[in-house]
Amino acid sequence: MRKRLLSFLPxxxxxxxxxxxxxxxxxxxxxxxGSWMRCHSAQRAVAVSAALLAAVLVLQALARNKAVxxxxxxxxxxxxxxIFLLPxxxxxxxxxxxxxxxxxxxxxAQVMAAAIAALCLWNLFALLKKKSAGKAGIR
Amino acid sequence: xxxxxxLPLRNLRGYAARSAAVALFAFLTAxxxxxxxxxxxxxxxxxxxxxxxLGADIMVTPESxxxxxxxxxxxxxxxxxxxxxxxxxxxxxxxIDGVERASPQLFLASAKAGCCSARxxxxxxxxxxxxxxxxxxxxxxxxxEMGLMDVVIGSNVSWTSASQxxxxxxxxxxCRVIGQFAATGSTLDSAVYMNFDTCKALIQACxxxxxxxxxxxxxERSISSVMVRVKKGYAAEEVAKxxxxxxxxxxVVTASDMLLGLSENLxxxxxxxxxxxxxxxxxxxxxAVTVFALMINERQREFATLRAMGASKSMVARVVLTExxxxxxxxxxxxxxxxxxVLYAFGAFIGEKLNVRFVLPDLSQxxxxxxxxxLAAGLSASLGTLIALxxxxxxxxxxxxxxGE
Numbered sequence: 001m002r003k004r005l006l007s008f009l010p011x012x013x014x015x016x017x018x019x020x021x022x023x024x025x026x027x028x029x030x031x032x033x034g035s036w037m038r039c040h041s042a043q044r045a046v047a048v049s050a051a052l053l054a055a056v057l058v059l060q061a062l063a064r065n066k067a068v069x070x071x072x073x074x075x076x077x078x079x080x081x082x083i084f085l086l087p088x089x090x091x092x093x094x095x096x097x098x099x100x101x102x103x104x105x106x107x108x109a110q111v112m113a114a115a116i117a118a119l120c121l122w123n124l125f126a127l128l129k130k131k132s133a134g135k136a137g138i139r
Numbered sequence: 140x141x142x143x144x145x146l147p148l149r150n151l152r153g154y155a156a157r158s159a160a161v162a163l164f165a166f167l168t169a170x171x172x173x174x175x176x177x178x179x180x181x182x183x184x185x186x187x188x189x190x191x192x193l194g195a196d197i198m199v200t201p202e203s204x205x206x207x208x209x210x211x212x213x214x215x216x217x218x219x220x221x222x223x224x225x226x227x228x229x230x231x232x233x234x235i236d237g238v239e240r241a242s243p244q245l246f247l248a249s250a251k252a253g254c255c256s257a258r259x260x261x262x263x264x265x266x267x268x269x270x271x272x273x274x275x276x277x278x279x280x281x282x283x284e285m286g287l288m289d290v291v292i293g294s295n296v297s298w299t300s301a302s303q304x305x306x307x308x309x310x311x312x313x314c315r316v317i318g319q320f321a322a323t324g325s326t327l328d329s330a331v332y333m334n335f336d337t338c339k340a341l342i343q344a345c346x347x348x349x350x351x352x353x354x355x356x357x358x359e360r361s362i363s364s365v366m367v368r369v370k371k372g373y374a375a376e377e378v379a380k381x382x383x384x385x386x387x388x389x390x391v392v393t394a395s396d397m398l399l400g401l402s403e404n405l406x407x408x409x410x411x412x413x414x415x416x417x418x419x420x421x422x423x424x425x426x427a428v429t430v431f432a433l434m435i436n437e438r439q440r441e442f443a444t445l446r447a448m449g450a451s452k453s454m455v456a457r458v459v460l461t462e463x464x465x466x467x468x469x470x471x472x473x474x475x476x477x478x479x480x481v482l483y484a485f486g487a488f489i490g491e492k493l494n495v496r497f498v499l500p501d502l503s504q505x506x507x508x509x510x511x512x513x514l515a516a517g518l519s520a521s522l523g524t525l526i527a528l529x530x531x532x533x534x535x536x537x538x539x540x541x542x543g544e
Contacts, residue, residue, distance in 0.1 A: 028255060037255040038300070088299065094255035096329055097295045098487065107484035 007061040010076065010119040014054030017083070017112040021046045025108035027101035028094055039101030042091040046083060046109045053079040053116065066127055073124045080117035084110050147461035161430055161463070162470030165516040168423035169471035173512040174478035175412035177505060178489075181497035182405045185324030188498065189214055189401060192323050193394050194271035195366035196375040199232060199382060200224075202390045204363075210392035212400050214325040214496075219248035219260035223353055223361040228386055232365050235381050237373035242268040243362035245338045249309050249331075250350055259296065260330040261309070263338030271366050272332055281318035287336050290314045294322035295329040307331070310344035324496035325401065401496065408495045420515060427523030431463060435527045456528050463524040464517060471516030475509050 021027075027043035030036050053076055060072035087093055087106040094101050151158040200208055204222035223245075232241045245263040264272045266285070276291060282305070285291065290307065292298065298319055305316045314337065322328055333341075339358050345351040355361075369378045375393045382391045435442070442455050450458075482489065486499050499505075 031251075031256050039255065088297070092300045093297065095257040095259070095297055095300050096255075097297055098329060098491070099255065099257065102297070103485070103488040103491065107488075111480060111484050 004061075007123075008058070010116050010123070011054050011057035011061055013112060013116050013119070014050055014057050017109065017116070018047050018050035018054060020108055020112070021050060021105060025104045027105045028099050037094055037099075037101070039087070039093040039099070039105065042087045042093055042101065043105055045086050045091055046105065049079060049083050049086065050109075050112075053083065057116070057120075060123070066130065070124060070127050073120045073127065077117055077120045077124070080113045080120065084113040084117075147458050147465060150458070150462055151466055157430075157434060158462075158466045161427070161466040161520075162473070164423050164426045164430075165467040165470030165520065166474035166477070168419050168519065169474035169512040169516045170478040171419045171474075172416055172515055173475040173508055174482055175416045176508040176511065177479070177482055177499065178495075178497060179405075179409045179412050180508070181486075181499045182324070182408060182495050184500070185322075185496050185498045186398065186401050186405055188321075188323045189325045189327065190394070190398060192271075192275060192325075192327060193397065194274065194368075196369040196394050197367035197379050197382065198392050198394075198397065199228065199365040199367065199386070200363065200390050200392075202388045205390060210390065210397050214327070214397055214401055217260070217326045219258045221246055221248045221353065221363070223356050223363055224389065226360050226362045228389060229362060229365050231386055232367060232382055235378065235385055237370050237378040237381065238367055239370040240268070240270050240368040242270055242366050244271075244364045244366060245335055245361070246363035247338055247342055247345065250345075250348075259309075260326075261290075261333060261338060261341065262330050263333050263335050266334050269366075270368060275320055276318070276332075279318045279320055282315075283317060285317060285334055287334075288312070288314050288340065289317045289333065290337065291318045291320060291332045292316055293320050293328040293330045293332075296331065309341050310348055310350070312341055312344040314341075322498045324490075324498040404493075404495045408493055420519070423516070424519040424523065427463070427467070427519050428526050429523075431459070431523045431527035435459065459528060460521065460524050463520040467516050467520035468513060471513050474516075475512050479505065479509070 021043055027039040028037045030040075056072055056076050056079065060069055060076060063069045063072060082090075087101065087109050093099070093106065096102070198210060200210065201222055201224035203224075204220065207220035207222055208217065226243060229241060229243050232238055243265055247261040247263070249259040249261060251258055262272070266273065276285065279291065281291065283289075292307070296319070298316060306313045307316050308314070309331075314331075314333070320328070320332075342351060342356065342358070353361075367378070367382070369375050375395070379391045379393050382389070442459075445455050445458070446452070483499060483502075486497065490497055
């Protein structure tokens with residue numbers, strides 16, 4: 001039971017990342033004229049990617065087939081790399097590093113992506129070490 | 140197979156809640172010790188860097204700029220500003236006894252960037268007389284000599300977000316970014332540096348766009364500030380007093396006045412961090428002694444069994460000490476790593492909330508505080524265990540085994 005619950009931990013972290021990037025760790029507010037700052041797109045991209053990542057990780061936790069779980073973990077790992085690179089590298093953010101998007105959104109996304117990636121790697125390692133394959137299909 | 144070597148780890152696993160409690164105190168102690176040490180030493184380093192970077196002993200600005208520019212808080216919090224005075228002040232300052240060098244600077248605030256609400260402070264220097272900015276440029280990797288329309292950006296200006304390629308635009312004029320200064324942990328990091336000719340060209344561009352509000356600005360006769368270096372043997376305060384007496388309509392501040400705000404914030408945070416570290420270290424130590432004393436008391440029969448099976452007192456002590464060290468070091472390592480991740484990731488946000496600017500050292504330089512926190516956690520575990528172990532020595536194994544029968 002404890003193992004089962006633990007397998008949902010990466011998905012829970014993915015959900016925290018999606019919700020956190022929209023609330024507590026959100027990017028900069030809108031400008032006085034009502035338009036969004038450039039970092040807003042990065043925030044949206046992080047939130048959407050994190051929600052998709054959480055969905056993949058839920059499937060990974062529910063799947064019983066070893067090959068499916070390995071594949072889903074691989075996809076999740078790639079998703080983590082994408083989220084890590086999204087704010088600042090793949091998507092531009094504000095000009096000054098003192099802005100919220102640099103001080104909160106970017107580090108939050110990167111720390112959470114790194115933590116989820118570490119859990120995915122652990123899962124992959126455990127799955128590859130496992131001798132017997134589980135039953136096929138998703139419970 | 141169960142052996143005296145594997146026993147401590149099996150005990151830790153077998154009594155997970157107890158092990159977690161011990162590790163938790165080590166986690167908190169190490170997190171506060173490592174985090175606190177890193178934070179205070181980084182803030183102190185930042186103060187020294189700003190002091191070195193400031194380069195001047197005195198700064199002279201127009202008195203009319205006091206609403207836009209407060210020298211005492213300028214290094215902590217400053218809005219980009221433009222203000223000007225007559226360049227005649229420069230010659231008057233140079234003529235004052237005690238002044239070794241004086242160099243003018245020109246300031247211009249950028250318009251709000253299209254991407255965000257950021258405005259940058261542009262600081263221009265006179266390459267012929269400057270002694271404050273040129274030394275930094277020489278210490279920085281640049282793409283070449285600074286020429287017309289070349290700029291060096293402060294560490295807070297995101298090179299990738301602010302510029303396209305190496306080009307940054309101000310008032311629709313392209314400037315080439317040739318380098319980026321290392322962080323100082325002050326508002327100097329949010330500025331863009333250029334020579335006088337570039338700044339004058341940008342002021343002209345600003346004027347053409349109808350955004351320049353300073354009608355009396357004369358490209359040849361206007362400056363924003365004068366940076367002054369005092370001759371050896373002269374006190375900056377005395378020279379500042381002489382400048383105030385000689386020049387009207389200027390505001391004169393010494394470097395120590397400018398650094399006052401930073402050093403006040405530093406001592407406030409250092410004091411709080413030191414108190415917290417001391418309290419948590421003492422608490423951690425007493426908790427280690429208490430937890431191990433209770434644990435050893437509870438495990439009297441277990442130790443007596445080990446003794447009855449032929450284990451010497453020192454073997455039993457080693458088992459307990461290994462358990463304590465393993466739990467404490469694991470907790471301490473996790474605490475230090477967590478504190479490190481939080482500080483390195485959210486340092487800028489924490490600094491902003493604490494109103495303290497700091498520049499964290501490279502990870503390669505953080506090993507000393509890390510080792511010290513682990514050592515402190517290890518020491519408190521060993522001392523706590525040794526004190527508690529004295530009890531084992533005093534108890535007779537046979538009596539302990541008969542207890543409760």
